[in-house]
Amino acid sequence: MGTIKAALLGFGTVGQGVYEAVRSHRQQLKARLGAEVEIVAVLIKNPYKKRDVGRSVLVTTDFEEILAIPGLEVVFEAIVGEEPGFSYCMKAIEKGCHVITANKVMFAKYGEILLEHAKAHGVYVGYEATTAGGVPVIRTIAHQLQVNDIQRVQAILNGTSNFILTEMREKHLPFEEALAIAQQHGYAEADPGNDIEGKDAFCKLMILSRLVFGGQPDWKEVEVEGINALTLADVEKAEKKGLRYKHIADVYRYGDTLKASVKPVLVPPEHALYAIEGVNNAVTIYGSLIGKITLAGPGAGKFPTASAMIEDLAGGYRRIPQMNAI
Amino acid sequence: MGTIKAALLGFGTVGQGVYEAVRSHRQQLKARLGAEVEIVAVLIKNPYKKRDVGRSVLVTTDFEEILAIPGLEVVFEAIVGEEPGFSYCMKAIEKGCHVITANKVMFAKYGEILLEHAKAHGVYVGYEATTAGGVPVIRTIAHQLQVNDIQRVQAILNGTSNFILTEMREKHLPFEEALAIAQQHGYAEADPGNDIEGKDAFCKLMILSRLVFGGQPDWKEVEVEGINALTLADVEKAEKKGLRYKHIADVYRYGDTLKASVKPVLVPPEHALYAIEGVNNAVTIYGSLIGKITLAGPGAGKFPTASAMIEDLAGGYRRIPQMNAI
Incomplete structure (x- = not known):
């Protein structure tokens, strides 16, 4: 040995x-x-x-x-x-x-x-x-979903953005204050651009796209929007309607092409990503036999x-x- | 070929x-x-x-x-x-x-x-x-978590029970009416005993226990309680406090032995199983490195x-x- x-x-x-x-x-x-x-x-x-x-x-x-x-x-x-x-x-x-x-x-x-x-x-x-x-999405898709046709993947892939949105809603903080707390916790970098502008989630979505669909959409065609344009008023208005903003990375088959977007989306309580809070990540996979499964857990950390x-x-x-x- | x-x-x-x-x-x-x-x-x-x-x-x-x-x-x-x-x-x-x-x-x-x-x-x-x-928990644990020491598994393993609890809370139905709806949907058997008395979840928990810990607790020592003793009043009282009853199967290491229970548990919104609704199942795994991950999806069905x-x-x-x- x-x-x-x-x-x-x-x-x-x-x-x-x-x-x-x-x-x-x-x-x-x-x-x-x-x-x-x-x-x-x-x-x-x-x-x-x-x-x-x-x-x-x-x-x-x-x-x-x-x-x-x-x-x-x-x-x-x-x-x-x-x-x-x-x-x-x-x-x-x-x-x-x-x-x-x-x-x-x-x-x-x-x-x-x-x-x-x-x-x-x-x-x-x-x-x-x-x-x-830490969530084993890559190998679960690669080895546990070999027969299902996967039609779509929707995910929360940036823990910092999700943490900020959670803080804003739960503690009624403006974006800047929630960001500062994320930085104090070590979740966000000194330059948090990649996180809050959606670039980090975009990269992860492209990795998932290649794995699931064997290719990526044209990067220039992907709508990428961060959470930095959301105000406390937006978040509170959503909360009053029983909805939450989640920063969702989404890729799906559309005819012969792939469509993808990374942006804040208003989701209702029955959405699989509604309850994903704090620095957690989650990936929802839509398969032809399995239906919809979601894997969730810590999206970052040592x-x-x-x-x-x-x-x-x-x-x-x-x-x-x-x-x-x- | x-x-x-x-x-x-x-x-x-x-x-x-x-x-x-x-x-x-x-x-x-x-x-x-x-x-x-x-x-x-x-x-x-x-x-x-x-x-x-x-x-x-x-x-x-x-x-x-x-x-x-x-x-x-x-x-x-x-x-x-x-x-x-x-x-x-x-x-x-x-x-x-x-x-x-x-x-x-x-x-x-x-x-x-x-x-x-x-x-x-x-x-x-x-x-x-x-x-x-359909949730690939067995092979995810077997192949994707080979290095982590798993300390505990908490899970919702009976879709019928979870469906009934969800109906009771959302539609303010007494247990019997929610059960009847589950039967109409084909979730519960004509004799729903195994589901609502916790026996079905118990079997699944014992299967997880063998996989995760290499053994099972003494079956006679496991507290098994179904959801059939819960009343609409219980469910509504919990709801007012912001809590939910979930039928949770739980197994963990306790010194040199294994402890397990299967019973209704009051959980707060931050609990990983709080948001698992309807006929879905979910398994939360506590690992030494990974922290806490949850796999969720349809717990039954053709x-x-x-x-x-x-x-x-x-x-x-x-x-x-x-x-x-x-």
């Missing part, structure tokens, strides 16, 4: 979560994978910041150093943005490493290329952590996202010989 | 759903399994009832006739009750058939034996359809249950060579 050597690209909240979770769940990983998982290297940006990692761990700003590690098998990519994440993932695949990514901006654009590249090199690319945080990455490794790693055989 | 020969035990609502779904999703099954699935035989109880099946399908009351079919590969078991379901499944396994069951009463008691027997004979036993109807059985075949069939290798 050997050791599975893994490297971590990025050591922000998610990267640190993976590092800690691999250590705290060492026994469970060993039981599942038949080998211990060891994080042997961490790629960082700022070499002057102190990192809380074991002495034997290589901490470097140079990705080539990581690629050169003999016997490296797994790369966890937890960098933000298209580049250098994409190039690093491509190189890791070429080196024969399995790649587990949480990078939604990169994967929305380059997912197809990465998956093709991985197939050609006989390795696994897991992207569960890109979408809906350990939920780490959970998605580690479960992805445990589930995917095993499946590789089978994947290649198909 | 050959044909996968399958037999159907039982031709009630679920059995008919599987029969129709296999036909309507022929292409999807072929794409996933590399072979067409054909229902070649149906086991019935009443030989005088007309059955809407193809001419080439063997319709029989004699299980031995089905077992004797050359090259039979899959048995869908959709009979109600411990026997003869259990004996039939054991014999099918011995004959080398994969078994996909929807029989919760049987599987709650004999699941462990069936799974062991299947392992010994190199076949797959799928039981997704026993629990939470096509949701058929969906669970067919997806189980598609997912499990592929996995068999790998399962045996482990």
Whole structure:
């Protein structure tokens, strides 16, 4: 029984979560994978910041150093943005490493290329952590809904936006104050643009679209609207009518094309996403046999996202010989 | 590319759903399994009832006739009750058939034996359809949550009870009238005892317990209470306080033992099961890394249950060579 050597690209909240979770769940990983998982290297940006990692761990700003590690098998990519994440993932695949990514901006654009590249090199690319945080929507759709024709996916994919809308309604706060609370809680970035303008949810929706429908709608045709135009008055008016604004990402088949939108939608209590509150995410899937099912849970956060990455490794790693055989 | 020969035990609502779904999703099954699935035989109880099946399908009351079919590969078991379901499944396994069951009463008691027997004979036993109807909770827990330590499962597992509670609250109906509506809709049996007394939810909870914790609590120690003692006054009193009665099946680790209960519980709006309405089921899983996730959807019905059985075949069939290798 050997050791599975893994490297971590990025050591922000998610990267640190993976590092800690691999250590705290060492026994469970060993039981599942038949080998211990060891994080042997961490790629960082700022070499002057102190990192809380074991002495034997290589901490470097140079990705080539990581690629050169003999016997490296797994790369966890937890960098933000298209580049250098994409190039690093491509190189890791070429080196024969399995790649587990949480990078939604990169994967929305380059997912197809990465998956093709991985197939050609006989390795696994897991992207569960890109979408809906800890909720295992990607692999549930991929493995548990293989026969159903999926007609539509409707989802709450940005925890920050959902948290802000919940705060506005429950505490009668104006948008700016609710946003400030989200930032205090660490949900929203200092620059919350991607969250509140709908770009983050858009990327996740495009990832779901490729998985469910085998393609994406023309990005320019997708209506993307954030929650930043909603006022407290809007939210209160809706509440009086028994409705709620939810920031909903929606993609469905329309004849031979795909239609998608990401925007605030007024929903009634019987809507599956009405009761999804706070930083939770939820994905509703409409299938030809199953009807409508909804998966909900924490849409972000250190350990939920780490959970998605580690479960992805445990589930995917095993499946590789089978994947290649198909 | 050959044909996968399958037999159907039982031709009630679920059995008919599987029969129709296999036909309507022929292409999807072929794409996933590399072979067409054909229902070649149906086991019935009443030989005088007309059955809407193809001419080439063997319709029989004699299980031995089905077992004797050359090259039979899959048995869908959709009979109600411990026997003869259990004996039939054991014999099918011995004959080398994969078994996909929807029989919760049987599987709650004999699941462990069936799974062991299947392992010994190199076949797959799928039981997704026993629990939470179409919602893929069994395989999500089995395959998507392999690293997380699951500490607790709380669930709404009986659609009829949940429907009755929803009707009572929304329409201010007494229990008996809500039950009558459930029966008119075909949700509750003529003898609704198993549903409203909590026995159905108990069986499903025991199935989840074995899966999640590798065992079941002592059945005699589990508090099982149905919704039949709840009055409209109880429901209305709760509503005034902003609470709802939900019939909750709950199992969790307590030291070295397992504790479980199945009973009406008052829950506040922030509870994950508060908003689960009508005939829906939902399962909330508490994991060490993931936090709390909830899977919700139709808890019963012809096509949701058929969906669970067919997806189980598609997912499990592929996995068999790998399962045996482990």
